[in-house]
Amino acid sequence: MFRNAKNVGYYMIGKGSLAQLDEILAKRREAVKGPAVFFFDHFFTNSDLPKRLPIKAEDITVFVDTTDEPTTQSVDTYTAQVKAILAGKSPCAMLAFGGGSTMDTCKCVGNLLTNAGCAADYQGWELVKHPAPYKIAVPTLSGTGSETSRTGIVCNEEKNIKLGMNSDFTMFDQVLLDPDLTKTVPRNQFFYTGIDTYMHCFESITGSYRNSVVDALSEKAIDLCKRIFLSSDMMSDENRELLMIASFLGGMAAGFVGTVHPISAGLSMVLHMHHGLANCYALSVQEDIYPNEYRDFMTMMERQKIDLPSGICAHLTPAQFDQLYDASIVHEKPLSNRLGENYREIFTRENVIGRFKRM
Ligand SMILES: [Fe+2]
Incomplete structure (x- = not known):
């Protein structure tokens, strides 16, 4: 079976391109009479960003609490909030200003506005049946690739699993990449999130489920990441723009990850750790599985003066280690992508728990 792959419909890139959002949104307002729904990372609550945007009185603004990653519960709560204000109207567009957590919240709420039920019903592959409203991504943090994935x-706390709503309907229709928006990101966060692109892409390119388009995208994104993170300043004007491009390409190549993401998912579920940081810990104990990438990653951290404090699992109980193992080993496809069908023989409970203990 061949996969019929979809990409993002429109994209605009460049320093200062945010000024053209008005123009993009005007077309949507002409097409559909309803309000626009703006999702912002709560980081922007008291910033001047919302004031600089073409928000009208009838539009809806939601500040997404990104202290923790999105959960089925948080997505259901935001959906109920937006539905109540919409009162049956269809939004002309849904916009996300933030990183992966904010963009993913926007994507999932979008699906739930046109599909009955709750977030947990759509975790998996091809479960979303009806197209979501038109969605626009404006990343203010680069790396997760949510803008193009x-x-x-x-995170589903009840089932102890971190799982996406994988669907063509989840994708954004328009992406706007303005590197001015990532100027104020704290350095550590810029690194932890940005490096996610590198991880997605090397996991993809060293795996066994491949195709030449995904390989090409991954190769380019990996090159860009090396250029950015091995340079003397990852946050220079040029590098911030390059990272936006790497993230954009990486998001398109995502979906065929390896053993970093499953271990990272365990950390997010049990320790509520953010994805980018969790990836860094996950790779830090996989020098045997990804030796070259591990070496490059360590050099990147050193060059950018990023620290990864150790001892994060030092005080966990045996039950919590079991939970970490369960929330990691459940990711069959990525694990077999790197380790083969018999991945459980390599990633035994003891092996995986041993890795967590080293973090
Ligand atoms: Fe990721």
């Missing part, structure tokens, strides 16, 4: 990742 076909998933919206949500």
